[in-house]
Amino acid sequence: MKIVAFEIEAWERDAFGELSDDHTLILLETKLTAANAKDYADADVISTFIFSNLDQNVLEQFDDLKLIATRSTGFDHIAVDYCQEKGITICNVPSYGDSTVAEHVFGLLLAISHNIVEAADRTRRGDFSLTGLRGFDLQGKTLGVIGTGSIGQCVIKIANGFGMKVIGYDVQPDEKLAKALDFEYTEMDDLLAQSDVLTLHVPANRHTYHLISDDEFAKMKEGVVLINTARGSVVHIQALARALADGKVAAAGLDVLPDEPTIREEYELLHSFFREKHDLETLLAGHILLRLRNVIITPHNAFYTQEAIGRITETTIMNIRAFAAGEAINVVN
Numbered sequence: 350m351k352i353v354a355f356e357i358e359a360w361e362r363d364a365f366g367e368l369s370d371d372h373t374l375i376l377l378e379t380k381l382t383a384a385n386a387k388d389y390a391d392a393d394v395i396s397t398f399i400f401s402n403l404d405q406n407v408l409e410q411f412d413d414l415k416l417i418a419t420r421s422t423g424f425d426h427i428a429v430d431y432c433q434e435k436g437i438t439i440c441n442v443p444s445y446g447d448s449t450v451a452e453h454v455f456g457l458l459l460a461i462s463h464n465i466v467e468a469a470d471r472t473r474r475g476d477f478s479l480t481g482l483r484g485f486d487l488q489g490k491t492l493g494v495i496g497t498g499s500i501g502q503c504v505i506k507i508a509n510g511f512g513m514k515v516i517g518y519d520v521q522p523d524e525k526l527a528k529a530l531d532f533e534y535t536e537m538d539d540l541l542a543q544s545d546v547l548t549l550h551v552p553a554n555r556h557t558y559h560l561i562s563d564d565e566f567a568k569m570k571e572g573v574v575l576i577n578t579a580r581g582s583v584v585h586i587q588a589l590a591r592a593l594a595d596g597k598v599a600a601a602g603l604d605v606l607p608d609e610p611t612i613r614e615e616y617e618l619l620h621s622f623f624r625e626k627h628d629l630e631t632l633l634a635g636h637i638l639l640r641l642r643n644v645i646i647t648p649h650n651a652f653y654t655q656e657a658i659g660r661i662t663e664t665t666i667m668n669i670r671a672f673a674a675g676e677a678i679n680v681v682n
């Protein structure tokens with residue numbers, strides 16, 4: 350098989366290199382885009398991370414693509430319906446960093462609750478004053494977890510350690526799990542009304558698109574803290590900007606933003622407005638949030654630890670090998 354892997358960093362080369370024993374292998378630093386897809390039209394297998402956008406106009410440039418091995422859990426960057434129609438298998442890495450992402454959730458939350466970013470900025474400038482740095486305890490606060498799957502469950506375990514009261518909402522509640530992890534399921538509206546801190550762990554799909562918007566913010570407690578490490582599209586970003594402006598949301602910790610690959614580079618704002626028709630208001634809201642002191646944004650690095658990336662590489666290679674052997678694993682479509 351001809352395997353083309355995009356977005357490959359130096360540390361991945363050796364591990365992926367072993368695939369060249371049995372296959373033709375091309376490892377590229379670049380993202381897969383509509384502009385370069387044609388150059389690799391004869392690939393049987395492609396592997397990307399999430400910053401390549403595998404939409405239909407990219408995928409239809411491949412002549413006989415058989416497998417997409419995404420090096421991520423989420424597969425919302427892939428045109429799943431098109432793959433279904435064309436018989437292209439999609440494999441993901443279902444569980445490489447549940448605790449990794451859960452730890453990042455608390456990294457963001459503690460940074461907010463103890464004003465760590467502002468405090469560290471000040472001491473670097475030689476300013477040791479406490480003015481404006483008063484935080485709040487996590488102990489005794491109610492944490493609302495939306496999506497009690499693999500990552501949500503790790504978050505709940507950590508929250509228990511902090512002495513938080515946990516409530517959960519999931520389209521597929523698991524009462525056994527709730528008992529084992531000592532939390533209660535509630536209806537979405539109750540969860541919104543009761544939570545001091547809300548954290549999102551649902552996949553991005555058409556059902557979760559703008560799951561948190563003006564109506565949901567209206568139902569939340571005054572001064573709620575929102576943490577989003579799921580996907581940018583789950584939160585209506587303009588609604589979040591409004592909720593932050595009127596004080597409904599006291600602070601937000603975001604590892605993900607809508608139109609993330611675009612927002613990563615300032616110059617792309619104009620480029621995308623004129624050439625790719627991204628929603629300018631969404632991009633602007635993202636840029637506004639980047640500058641607010643009560644919003645902490647990380648560049649989608651919740652998963653990015655030594656241990657987790659090792660597991661991603663290992664599973665992706667296993668996915669490709671299993672597919673080549675006719676026994677595909679971790680298939681999502």
Ligand code: NAI
Nearest residue numbers: 423496497498499500519520521550551552578579651652
């Ligand atoms: P999972 O599949 O184990 O859990 C997702 C849970 O959400 C399931 O329990 C499901 O029933 C529930 N759910 C689905 N639709 C829902 C809805 N409309 N309302 C309420 N609950 C709903 O997924 P996992 O591994 O916990 O990951 C969750 C998401 O986290 C991924 O889909 C991915 O987008 C994101 N992620 C982010 C990373 C980062 O670096 N920031 C890294 C890894 C994953």
